[in-house]
Amino acid sequence: MRDTVIMLLVGFNGVILVYFILLNSVYLFTSLIAFRDIRRYVRRLKSLDLGDLLSSEGVPPVTIVAPAFNEEMTCVDAVRSLLTLEYPQYDILVVNDGSKDRTLDRLTEAYGLVNAARLPTAEIPTAPVRGILQSRQYPNLWVVDKENGGKADALNAGLNLCVTPLFCAMDADSVLERDALTRIVRPFLEDARTIATGGVVRIANGCTVEGGAITKVGFPKNLWARFQVLEYLRSFLAGRMGWSALDATLIISGAFGVFRRSIVVDAGGYATKRTSGPTVGEDMELVVRLHRHCRENKIPYKIGFIPDPVAWTECPETIRTLARQRDRWQRGMAESLMRHSKMLLNPRYGRVGLAAYPYFFFLETFGVGVEIAGYVAFVVTVLMGLAAPVYVAGFFMAAFAFGMVLSIAAVGLEELGFRRYPKISHLTRLFVLAAVENIGYRQLISLWRLHGMISALRGVRTWGEQERRGFDDVPATATLEPAESSEND
Amino acid sequence: MTLGLLFVLQQGTPFDYGLGARLLLFLIIGIAVLLAFAIAFAISVVLLRLKHQRKAVKWNQLERKWDEAILIALEGDKELESFWDLVAPTEGLFCVNYIMRYARWLTGVERERAIALAQPYLLLIVPRAEARDPQRRARAVQTLGELGLGKHSDIVTRALDDPSPLVAMVAARALARKEHPQFLPPVLAHLHRFTTWSPNFLASLLAAVGTDAAPSFRDLLQDPSRPADVRAVVATALGYIYDYEAADVAADVLAAETNKELVTACLRLMGRVGREEHLPLVRGFIESEEFAVRAAAASALGSLGREEDLARLRTACDDGSRWVALHAARALRDAGDVESLQQLATSGQARATLAMQVLAEMDE
Numbered sequence: 001m002r003d004t005v006i007m008l009l010v011g012f013n014g015v016i017l018v019y020f021i022l023l024n025s026v027y028l029f030t031s032l033i034a035f036r037d038i039r040r041y042v043r044r045l046k047s048l049d050l051g052d053l054l055s056s057e058g059v060p061p062v063t064i065v066a067p068a069f070n071e072e073m074t075c076v077d078a079v080r081s082l083l084t085l086e087y088p089q090y091d092i093l094v095v096n097d098g099s100k101d102r103t104l105d106r107l108t109e110a111y112g113l114v115n116a117a118r119l120p121t122a123e124i125p126t127a128p129v130r131g132i133l134q135s136r137q138y139p140n141l142w143v144v145d146k147e148n149g150g151k152a153d154a155l156n157a158g159l160n161l162c163v164t165p166l167f168c169a170m171d172a173d174s175v176l177e178r179d180a181l182t183r184i185v186r187p188f189l190e191d192a193r194t195i196a197t198g199g200v201v202r203i204a205n206g207c208t209v210e211g212g213a214i215t216k217v218g219f220p221k222n223l224w225a226r227f228q229v230l231e232y233l234r235s236f237l238a239g240r241m242g243w244s245a246l247d248a249t250l251i252i253s254g255a256f257g258v259f260r261r262s263i264v265v266d267a268g269g270y271a272t273k274r275t276s277g278p279t280v281g282e283d284m285e286l287v288v289r290l291h292r293h294c295r296e297n298k299i300p301y302k303i304g305f306i307p308d309p310v311a312w313t314e315c316p317e318t319i320r321t322l323a324r325q326r327d328r329w330q331r332g333m334a335e336s337l338m339r340h341s342k343m344l345l346n347p348r349y350g351r352v353g354l355a356a357y358p359y360f361f362f363l364e365t366f367g368v369g370v371e372i373a374g375y376v377a378f379v380v381t382v383l384m385g386l387a388a389p390v391y392v393a394g395f396f397m398a399a400f401a402f403g404m405v406l407s408i409a410a411v412g413l414e415e416l417g418f419r420r421y422p423k424i425s426h427l428t429r430l431f432v433l434a435a436v437e438n439i440g441y442r443q444l445i446s447l448w449r450l451h452g453m454i455s456a457l458r459g460v461r462t463w464g465e466q467e468r469r470g471f472d473d474v475p476a477t478a479t480l481e482p483a484e485s486s487e488n489d
Numbered sequence: 490m491t492l493g494l495l496f497v498l499q500q501g502t503p504f505d506y507g508l509g510a511r512l513l514l515f516l517i518i519g520i521a522v523l524l525a526f527a528i529a530f531a532i533s534v535v536l537l538r539l540k541h542q543r544k545a546v547k548w549n550q551l552e553r554k555w556d557e558a559i560l561i562a563l564e565g566d567k568e569l570e571s572f573w574d575l576v577a578p579t580e581g582l583f584c585v586n587y588i589m590r591y592a593r594w595l596t597g598v599e600r601e602r603a604i605a606l607a608q609p610y611l612l613l614i615v616p617r618a619e620a621r622d623p624q625r626r627a628r629a630v631q632t633l634g635e636l637g638l639g640k641h642s643d644i645v646t647r648a649l650d651d652p653s654p655l656v657a658m659v660a661a662r663a664l665a666r667k668e669h670p671q672f673l674p675p676v677l678a679h680l681h682r683f684t685t686w687s688p689n690f691l692a693s694l695l696a697a698v699g700t701d702a703a704p705s706f707r708d709l710l711q712d713p714s715r716p717a718d719v720r721a722v723v724a725t726a727l728g729y730i731y732d733y734e735a736a737d738v739a740a741d742v743l744a745a746e747t748n749k750e751l752v753t754a755c756l757r758l759m760g761r762v763g764r765e766e767h768l769p770l771v772r773g774f775i776e777s778e779e780f781a782v783r784a785a786a787a788s789a790l791g792s793l794g795r796e797e798d799l800a801r802l803r804t805a806c807d808d809g810s811r812w813v814a815l816h817a818a819r820a821l822r823d824a825g826d827v828e829s830l831q832q833l834a835t836s837g838q839a840r841a842t843l844a845m846q847v848l849a850e851m852d853e
Contacts, residue, residue: 043622043625044624044627046628047624047659051593052662056690057693057696058687058689058690058691058692058729059689059690059693060689116846116849117834117843117845117846118842118846119811119815119843119846120811134849163815188687189686190685191685192687390513394516394517397520398523401524402523404523405523405526405530408534409530412530412533415537415538415541419541427534427538431531431534
């Protein structure tokens with residue numbers, strides 16, 4: 001019996017070794033590719049003039065679709081922020097997704113909303129729309145009041161009323177930088193095949209917000225939020241930049257992405273129970289489906305990520321909300337990838353099917369099971385007295401050092417191109433975090449992701465509560481302080 | 490996670506023959522290398538930050554030194570030499586970049602002065618137009634295009650054939666300017682290189698040359714040997730500059746061509762510059778099978794149409810395509826037939842919302 005257990009452990013340890021090597025090799029590879037591309041990108045920016053774009057008659061109008069559920073604390077300032085964007089022609093469509101608080105009242109009071117007529121340009125099924133309102137002061141500001149149907153349903157309601165060639169999907173509580181739209185639309189101008197582009201999402205906790213814009217970038221005081229600053233840098237600058245360079249972008253954050261309206265409508269809009277089936281990962285599912293739609297219909301297309309348009313967003317600061325968020329993200333990814341498993345290792349879908357999809361499917365989605373099982377195997381190994389302490393320490397150190405190298409490399413990518421964290425002390429904090437996160441934080445995240453993966457396999461589809469701290473306690477100027485809201489499906 | 494591997498090292502035969510020890514050594518070396526990398530990366534990041542900070546300080550110093558002098562020089566109150574005296578031999582490249590910031594936004598005499606100010610330093614830029622890195626070449630071409638077209642136009646024009654689309658596009662943007670319409674022909678000859686760009690954006694780039702470019706655009710539009718997408722772009726550009734002489738050319742194209750993009754672009758052009766005699770031709774397209782063509786025809790009728798066309802537009806408000814209906818309703822509004830829209834708005838019909846929407850747009 002003992003021999004059998006030992007044999008199984010030996011075999012499993014081999015699997016873990018392969019997983020570890022593969023996963024870290026991919027991280028390293030995407031980081032290296034990102035390094036090359038961010039350098040190129042920064043130089044490329046120098047030869048482009050954003051002012052030219054702003055003054056051009058040929059810049060396409062954009063509709064910003066911002067779903068809002070119980071956002072009474074933040075909605076007025078969030079919309080004020082959107083109204084100050086630098087872009088020649090854009091509509092703002094806030095979709096009040098059946099809020100139970102005073103979201104609609106606050107918007108109506110602040111912006112003088114009145115009933116208005118607007119002909120839908122598409123017929124993606126959604127929860128019933130109760131009314132459409134338009135601001136008297138700002139004719140480009142519209143609010144769609146509808147029954148609750150979840151974020152994807154709200155996005156579809158906005159999409160139905162969008163009359164511009166491009167739409168920007170974002171979270172109502174995110175803050176876009178003033179030139180973010182101009183920057184993110186650029187790929188659509190440079191290549192007419194572009195159907196979707198994602199921008200960077202950064203952590204707003206600890207930053208100062210004035211008049212709806214981030215005026216001073218700060219570092220969060222909360223440790224959980226600090227870890228996420230580093231995580232976001234790694235995820236966006238190393239991960240997404242790398243995959244985009246390989247022309248295999250599978251994720252565009254729901255907090256900030258621009259899409260070509262017609263192709264999204266043709267593909268059926270966001271996935272909901274009224275369309276192609278519900279998912280909590282509607283942002284990733286849409287991108288995967290767009291790849292599939294274009295490949296299957298032989299439509300030339302490009303989906304990419306660019307690192308300079310920025311949306312600032314509030315991240316969870318409590319272990320409970322962070323756990324729920326990661327659980328939901330993992331479920332969303334698993335659902336999206338299982339739904340389109342036809343693409344897995346299928347040469348018909350090019351690099352996406354042969355590289356990005358297998359990576360996300362085997363390593364990011366289900367690999368977390370191997371990872372957690374690895375921890376268990378380790379404990380069993382130690383308890384059975386089969387492992388020498390020196391090796392235990394050695395492998396811990398190896399995993400620790402590898403993680404640290406990758407995280408510091410991500411800080412390097414930030415420094416190479418963007419330098420949003422202005423103080424040297426910010427850098428040193430990031431370095432410390434790069435070391436500390438490997439002890440406890442990463443393991444916790446893996447545990448929550450495992451839970452999410454199991455939930456996805458069980459078909460759980462609730463969003464769970466999401467605590468938010470709100471951007472402004474004081475309307476004009478404030479550092480982020482506590483508030484609370486929730487979003488449910 | 491990987492610690493489970495320890496088990497492998499402890500068990501099995503290979504490790505009984507000293508391999509375990511060797512692997513441990515390998516592990517220690519690996520950890521040392523990784524930690525060394527981590528430390529090296531961290532040091533590099535800090536050094537990079539310090540380098541950027543030094544550069545920022547340097548720029549601050551230069552700006553303090555040059556800010557007043559350049560304004561005086563641009564206003565013509567002093568000779569250009571008074572500015573050049575402030576530029577140290579090692580500051581030439583900084584100086585070009587500094588002048589670029591101003592030159593982009595200047596016009597007329599001030600722009601000419603800015604260009605003159607940059608001349609002594611442009612030779613530092615010329616070799617960069619041949620650099621291996623396309624981004625660097627693009628930056629050099631942009632600078633020469635902005636400040637050095639007088640002496641270095643050959644470099645910029647040659648860049649239209651650069652293997653990098655970025656460099657070619659930067660060259661095209663530098664050459665397609667109102668100030669020097671003489672450089673338009675090579676840009677038009679290379680338009681096929683830019684057809685992956687957004688057609689409207691490309692058209693607006695061409696339109697920046699202004700009305701001097703109209704004859705060249707018209708020639709290209711009526712040339713059936715040129716690709717339809719290129720002709721569609723110039724048709725849009727002609728619309729942007731309101732070239733009334735282009736209407737007849739567009740009419741000829743509409744009579745002869747079937748390409749959807751080209752026909753749509755010509756109908757949009759008609760909507761801006763067409764005349765009454767073009768109406769019969771435009772009317773024919775309101776029945777097109779392509780919704781984009783019908784929508785463009787409806788808009789054109791809104792601008793050019795006569796009383797008899799209002800009925801067509803009212804019918805188009807019920808078109809199966811909501812885009813056509815929207816364009817038709819707006820065309821009714823542009824044609825001044827508000828009454829029909831008001832009737833539709835209160836009719837309770839399916840498209841009443843559309844009429845209400847378009848009527849509300851009149852108040853914005």
